[in-house]
Amino acid sequence: MYPKAIENYFAPTDVAEVLTLLNQYGEQAKLLAGGQSLMPLMKLRLAEPQTIIDLNQVAALDDIREEDGRLHIGALARHSEVATHPIILQSYALLADAARNIGDPQIRNRGTIAGSLVHADPSADYPPAVMALDGQLVVAKADGSTRTVLVDDFLAGPLMSDIGEDELVTRIEIPAPVAQSGGAYAKHSQVAGDFAIISVAAQITRDPSGVCQQASIVVGGVMPKPCRAEQAASLLQGKAIDATLLTQAGEAAAEEVETEDDVRASADYRRQLIRVTVPEVVRQASARAEE
Amino acid sequence: MKRSIGITINGEVYEETVDQRLLLVDFIREVAGLTGTHVGCSVEGRCGACTVVLNGKAVKACLLLAVQADGASVLTIEGLAKDDALHPIQDGFWEKHGLQCGFCTPGLLMTLYEFLQNPKHSDEEIRTAMSGVICRCTGYVHIVEAVKHAIAAVEALSPEERKEWFPV
Ligand SMILES: Cc1cc2nc3c(=O)[nH]c(=O)nc-3n(C[C@H](O)[C@H](O)[C@H](O)COP(=O)(O)OP(=O)(O)OC[C@H]3O[C@@H](n4cnc5c(N)ncnc54)[C@H](O)[C@@H]3O)c2cc1C
Ligand code: FES
Numbered sequence A: 001m002y003p004k005a006i007e008n009y010f011a012p013t014d015v016a017e018v019l020t021l022l023n024q025y026g027e028q029a030k031l032l033a034g035g036q037s038l039m040p041l042m043k044l045r046l047a048e049p050q051t052i053i054d055l056n057q058v059a060a061l062d063d064i065r066e067e068d069g070r071l072h073i074g075a076l077a078r079h080s081e082v083a084t085h086p087i088i089l090q091s092y093a094l095l096a097d098a099a100r101n102i103g104d105p106q107i108r109n110r111g112t113i114a115g116s117l118v119h120a121d122p123s124a125d126y127p128p129a130v131m132a133l134d135g136q137l138v139v140a141k142a143d144g145s146t147r148t149v150l151v152d153d154f155l156a157g158p159l160m161s162d163i164g165e166d167e168l169v170t171r172i173e174i175p176a177p178v179a180q181s182g183g184a185y186a187k188h189s190q191v192a193g194d195f196a197i198i199s200v201a202a203q204i205t206r207d208p209s210g211v212c213q214q215a216s217i218v219v220g221g222v223m224p225k226p227c228r229a230e231q232a233a234s235l236l237q238g239k240a241i242d243a244t245l246l247t248q249a250g251e252a253a254a255e256e257v258e259t260e261d262d263v264r265a266s267a268d269y270r271r272q273l274i275r276v277t278v279p280e281v282v283r284q285a286s287a288r289a290e291e
Numbered sequence B: 001m002k003r004s005i006g007i008t009i010n011g012e013v014y015e016e017t018v019d020q021r022l023l024l025v026d027f028i029r030e031v032a033g034l035t036g037t038h039v040g041c042s043v044e045g046r047c048g049a050c051t052v053v054l055n056g057k058a059v060k061a062c063l064l065l066a067v068q069a070d071g072a073s074v075l076t077i078e079g080l081a082k083d084d085a086l087h088p089i090q091d092g093f094w095e096k097h098g099l100q101c102g103f104c105t106p107g108l109l110m111t112l113y114e115f116l117q118n119p120k121h122s123d124e125e126i127r128t129a130m131s132g133v134i135c136r137c138t139g140y141v142h143i144v145e146a147v148k149h150a151i152a153a154v155e156a157l158s159p160e161e162r163k164e165w166f167p168v
């Protein structure tokens, strides 16, 4: 259970250098960020890169800031930084909730947001959270071009994402929520620090009278990737959020999101979790929108 | 395939030409000969027995390549005590019987080393702080007591003493 021999190890210090190396080594190279998914895969020989391009010395990739009405999160921002960043706690609370729920303190000290999204585990915490916030990934290519892709499109399926061999995710961008918005995220797992059986992310915007103007609800822990609970969200739109409406939203989400059996839980148990978790998370998101 | 690196472990520099695939935990155990850092799960990075402090942060040394730590500073269990004096976190475990077989203990202490620099106090916060290390013996209750003991001891330290016990 040891990684296969590594021919080349590079630790570039800027993005241009990373892209040059990607261009040169292409398909036989792997970018190494936190290593919290890649290293286990290498030990299992499910990944056998000849060339490792270590991103950890690229200083410009880890900053978190608001710019032009958007939150910019550098690809290399660690889960622990996202979980505690003042701007994120203030205006993007559901993202901090998700980051805080990932693994354990050591994993959060190393793991990065881009690494998690590229790895695209359907039970991971960031994918549903970034979807609920309508996040986008900014991707740079070896030929110098960049493209922006909505996270819904970026996540292609279990452990599959829309990233080319010559591409680097440089940052995640999230539109700043309007006033009176709030979000929350919760997950159910078998034991502390494990991947989700079911997780729910919700982002709500209310008007001053408490009527829900905009809602987005995403369920994680389902195949092949996190799923938007569109019907549940549209039920909330234009109504004051009360206990009856919350129950209805939970029922609607449990109805529309397809669940499957796997080693962690049955499809039925997952449905029950969706039914009870959606109301909880929406209630918390709505309370935060009021603050 | 091979690369010359230097890693400072507990204040001492270890230089060696290593296979690029060598894991940091094996550099610590086999090159530096510091076998207090343990290997439990070895593959998926779940057990936490291999936890060390890398540039001030608790990390699982089985999920890093040694070459990644070239030029870095690592603290391991062997670096905690000074002469005959136990580190406050070790003392907590001693006083409150925070271990049985001791296999998880080095990883747990190194995780708590980072936590104790800025300790939070509720049982839940303490339990969250140690959620990355699995203990098969104690049931954790005595460990939580040990951490509380250590928190009190750390809070009683003067700023100078604190610096001495928490150099990184
Ligand atoms: C014990 C354990 C428990 C965990 N529990 C959870 C959990 O509860 N919830 C959860 O969501 N996750 C969990 N994880 C996974 C963790 O969050 C990983 O950190 C994350 O999935 C991958 O991020 P990374 O930075 O470590 O990426 P790496 O492992 O370094 O890389 C992952 C993949 O992304 C690619 N990549 C990385 N960065 C970029 C980039 N900038 N551009 C293009 N490609 C890139 C790599 O080439 C690789 O293919 C757990 C991991 C462990 C070991
Ligand atoms: S040996 Fe188990 S986490 Fe490293």
Ligand code: FES
Binding pocket: B099, B100, B101, B102, B103, B104, B105, B134, B135, B136, B137, B138
């Ligand atoms: S004391 Fe034996 S595993 Fe923790």
